[in-house]
Amino acid sequence: xxxxxGKFMPFRSFSSQILKLLFLxxxxxxxxxxxxxxxxxxxxxxxxxxxxxxxxxxxxxIRKVEFHDAVEYFSQGxxxxxxxxxxxxxxxxxxxxxxxxxxxxxxxxxxxxxxxxDFDRFIIVYCDGSHCEMSEELxxxxxxEGYGQVGVYTGGIxxxxxxxxxxxxxxxx
Amino acid sequence: xxxxxxxxxxLWTQRILRYLLGVTFIYASLDKIAHPDQFALAVYNxxxxxxxxxxxxxxxxxxxxxxxxxxLLLGFFELPALFIVNGLMLIFIGAxxxxxxxxMNINCGCFSTDPAAKGDLAFVLLRDLVLxxxxxxxxxxxxxxxxxxxxxx
Numbered sequence: 001x002x003x004x005x006g007k008f009m010p011f012r013s014f015s016s017q018i019l020k021l022l023f024l025x026x027x028x029x030x031x032x033x034x035x036x037x038x039x040x041x042x043x044x045x046x047x048x049x050x051x052x053x054x055x056x057x058x059x060x061x062i063r064k065v066e067f068h069d070a071v072e073y074f075s076q077g078x079x080x081x082x083x084x085x086x087x088x089x090x091x092x093x094x095x096x097x098x099x100x101x102x103x104x105x106x107x108x109x110x111x112x113x114x115x116x117x118d119f120d121r122f123i124i125v126y127c128d129g130s131h132c133e134m135s136e137e138l139x140x141x142x143x144x145e146g147y148g149q150v151g152v153y154t155g156g157i158x159x160x161x162x163x164x165x166x167x168x169x170x171x172x173x
Numbered sequence: 174x175x176x177x178x179x180x181x182x183x184l185w186t187q188r189i190l191r192y193l194l195g196v197t198f199i200y201a202s203l204d205k206i207a208h209p210d211q212f213a214l215a216v217y218n219x220x221x222x223x224x225x226x227x228x229x230x231x232x233x234x235x236x237x238x239x240x241x242x243x244x245l246l247l248g249f250f251e252l253p254a255l256f257i258v259n260g261l262m263l264i265f266i267g268a269x270x271x272x273x274x275x276x277m278n279i280n281c282g283c284f285s286t287d288p289a290a291k292g293d294l295a296f297v298l299l300r301d302l303v304l305x306x307x308x309x310x311x312x313x314x315x316x317x318x319x320x321x322x323x324x325x326x
Contacts, residue, residue, distance in 0.1 A: 049227055
């Protein structure tokens with residue numbers, strides 16, 4: 001009968017499959033590392049991401065708002081916080097009092113919210129956390145609409161919640 | 174020898190699943206291999222790995238996908254490749270669920286490393302579950318030794 005060979009050696013067959021699996025993983029790793037070493041656009045094997053992210057500069061015209069500044073603006077109530085994420089995430093939690101202007105739907109949403117976006121108020125845009133581009137994109141769009149005072153709170157909702165600052169859920173804009 | 178229809182159906186279903194998964198995995202690997210810096214950023218944004226491991230995983234993972242996909246398409250090392258597929262899908266599902274639960278809207282980095290290509294994470298989760306189901310089915314339909322000839326005529 002075909003395939004009868006090896007029927008009584010389940011362990012041997014099992015370990016040979018494990019070896020093949022390890023071989024596949026090993027070969028992938030080796031090819032990945034060799035390819036990365038040879039290509040001009042290779043990346044370092046280990047990188048200090050914390051530093052890299054902190055060093056990231058915002059484009060000209062956009063102010064970087066650190067946590068303590070954000071808290072101060074929040075407590076004084078002078079600035080307007082704007083959440084750049086999609087509505088679903090805004091509804092889950094957002095900085096108390098923040099407006100939702102999803103950057104993805106900017107063309108539709110901006111005209112609707114225009115009245116609430118005061119030209120002479122400092123607008124602080126935020127999104128998830130230290131690295132999401134949405135807040136930066138939204139800030140650029142707002143500057144394009146003629147807003148002069150736009151900042152990005154780079155810590156985002158993630159840092160805000162971690163530090164126990166007030167958030168709201170649902171729709172309050 | 175006339176194989177029972179059921180057996181042939183089983184073999185062909187398994188084969189089709191294997192090809193679909195193979196093509197999907199190869200396709201998924203290409204953009205990540207082309208843009209390691211951007212994929213590293215996507216990996217970092219998942220916030221699951223210590224910083225020191227981010228680049229290593231971002232470099233190796235796409236090659237694992239490529240070789241696994243190739244194994245499935247060409248039919249060598251098929252069983253280990255299927256185990257890797259299922260293992261990876263479980264890891265991806267865990268990673269996506271974790272970020273979905275935290276309300277993060279990150280770039281999934283699944284098929285495209287372009288940061289502007291942010292999709293809906295819930296959709297990504299659904300897609301991953303379908304791929305896991307396919308991988309699992311391909312594994313349980315895998316022709317067992319001694320039960321039937323390995324290849325359909």
